[in-house]
Amino acid sequence: MLGTDKSMIASKHILGSFDEALASLRNNVLMMSGLTERSLDRAMKGLFQRDDNLCANAIADDEEIDQLEKQIDKDGVDILLRFQPVASDLRRVVSAMKLSSNLERMADQATNIARRARKLNRHPPLPEMELIAPMHEQALSMFKDSIDAYVREDVELGRAIVPRDEKLDELNRVASRRLIQRMAEDPDQLRGYLNLMFIARHLERVGDHATNIAEDAVYAAAAEDIRHQPFVAST
Amino acid sequence: MPSSDPIVLETHDRHAETEPETEERPLTFEVKNLSIWYGDKRAIDSVTMDVPSNAVTSIIGPSGCGKSTFLRSLNRMHELLPRTRLEGSVLLRGQDLYSTDVDPAIVRRRVGMVFQKSNPFPTMSIGDNVVIGLRLNGVRDQKFLNERLERSLRMAALWDEVKDDLHKPGTSLSGGQQQRLCIARALAVEPEVVLMDEPCSALDPIATAKIEELIHELKTKYTIVIVTHNMQQAGRVSDYTAFFYLGRLIEFGPTTKIFSNPSERQTEDYITGRFG
Numbered sequence A: 001m002l003g004t005d006k007s008m009i010a011s012k013h014i015l016g017s018f019d020e021a022l023a024s025l026r027n028n029v030l031m032m033s034g035l036t037e038r039s040l041d042r043a044m045k046g047l048f049q050r051d052d053n054l055c056a057n058a059i060a061d062d063e064e065i066d067q068l069e070k071q072i073d074k075d076g077v078d079i080l081l082r083f084q085p086v087a088s089d090l091r092r093v094v095s096a097m098k099l100s101s102n103l104e105r106m107a108d109q110a111t112n113i114a115r116r117a118r119k120l121n122r123h124p125p126l127p128e129m130e131l132i133a134p135m136h137e138q139a140l141s142m143f144k145d146s147i148d149a150y151v152r153e154d155v156e157l158g159r160a161i162v163p164r165d166e167k168l169d170e171l172n173r174v175a176s177r178r179l180i181q182r183m184a185e186d187p188d189q190l191r192g193y194l195n196l197m198f199i200a201r202h203l204e205r206v207g208d209h210a211t212n213i214a215e216d217a218v219y220a221a222a223a224e225d226i227r228h229q230p231f232v233a234s235t
Numbered sequence B: 001m002p003s004s005d006p007i008v009l010e011t012h013d014r015h016a017e018t019e020p021e022t023e024e025r026p027l028t029f030e031v032k033n034l035s036i037w038y039g040d041k042r043a044i045d046s047v048t049m050d051v052p053s054n055a056v057t058s059i060i061g062p063s064g065c066g067k068s069t070f071l072r073s074l075n076r077m078h079e080l081l082p083r084t085r086l087e088g089s090v091l092l093r094g095q096d097l098y099s100t101d102v103d104p105a106i107v108r109r110r111v112g113m114v115f116q117k118s119n120p121f122p123t124m125s126i127g128d129n130v131v132i133g134l135r136l137n138g139v140r141d142q143k144f145l146n147e148r149l150e151r152s153l154r155m156a157a158l159w160d161e162v163k164d165d166l167h168k169p170g171t172s173l174s175g176g177q178q179q180r181l182c183i184a185r186a187l188a189v190e191p192e193v194v195l196m197d198e199p200c201s202a203l204d205p206i207a208t209a210k211i212e213e214l215i216h217e218l219k220t221k222y223t224i225v226i227v228t229h230n231m232q233q234a235g236r237v238s239d240y241t242a243f244f245y246l247g248r249l250i251e252f253g254p255t256t257k258i259f260s261n262p263s264e265r266q267t268e269d270y271i272t273g274r275f276g
Helices: A016-048 A052-083 A087-121 A127-152 A155-185 A187-222 B067-073 B104-110 B126-136 B142-155 B175-188 B205-218 B231-237 B255-260 B265-271
Strands: B027-038 B041-052 B056-060 B084-092 B111-114 B193-197 B223-227 B240-245 B248-254
Touching (some): A016 A127, A127 A187, B041 B067, B041 B084, B041 B240, B067 B193, B067 B240, B104 B111, B111 B175, B205 B223, B231 B255, B240 B255
Parallel strands (some): B056 B240, B193 B223
């Protein structure tokens, strides 16, 4: 049977309380993504500006994000129990719960970065910090776009984020090789290089979670599972 | 992909995932361009739909959408109402049910039916209720009737509950038991298909679960078509789902597809509760 355009499914349910519950769930996801972005931003500024206060703020943000994760899971389960959603409603609930899990892990990466940054801030700055900046830029843009794809139910944007993870992986590889090389050349700064290497790894993981969010956004909007596809064309 | 450099921490490997192949099932019914009128009112409008064998097909849709009329047209039960008219064809394993040389009574023996409200014959015992169809068809062999009685009640998952009370009135059973008795009665004449018109709408959740479990077991032997207003039930028991609206078939497909990602906007609106 021919499909029809369902992209504009937004009309209200007969059951108003169902709409309210879905809206509340979505608002909590958006709030959580905003806090996660802020936490990541504070951690990276704490690193680049060598500001321990910003690092402490990033770490403190994590508590609120953890609570939101629990709240979203609870609300999601409540909706499943009370309304037994199907089709696009079910996908929205499932993807919101999966998003919250990815956002919580992203916030953990921000906390990890902030902790590593505080250690680095105790010592003179390392020029190899320049390896981190492009990774931050790439991870952050993937994160923002993945949330945009979710909010706007933009399938094409979501799909396009997945191959962008390859660039972040490559930047991570380049950074790791360079930092390993510097460890051998300059063993006195070994701890500093190791901390930078971990920060690179944390940013690479942020990209992974952004990719997951993008995949969930595509699933929510189009019921299409684009995970674990071996040959995703780069765009 | 994993890097050759062991110290570089990498992303998870991605694995290929193959799509399950679509299974081709033989068909029990082939409904072609079916329209049904009650007097001047067109209840079914140009419906074309196949019903796969040994599977449960559920029919959903708002009240008055024609789903019960469609169900009844599968064993010519709708003809019992006055001023009905039908166009198109309904093939049962290739044979046109509405051909002039087909006896409706034979059709109804091949295609059994269970109704919304359990309706055991009030003056008959449990046992007589089950074998009445066979008796009406002239079977007198008591040994045969006893065997068929036990087998039908076992298939309807009722034997253990009533085997010592076969002489008691059918109406002495609980609502859920009465409905299973009606299913046993339908099975006793060994139909090829069992039609069910909201068989659980008057039952409590436990009795409903027993009927649903029974439907699941019966599909290995029978083709089942069920009309239900309960979409969770359609999701649980059926392999295929058809959505009707205003007498038309809007969408038909695997139940998992209909309830996860229907192709038609009207289907989505109905199953998600957005129908105005």
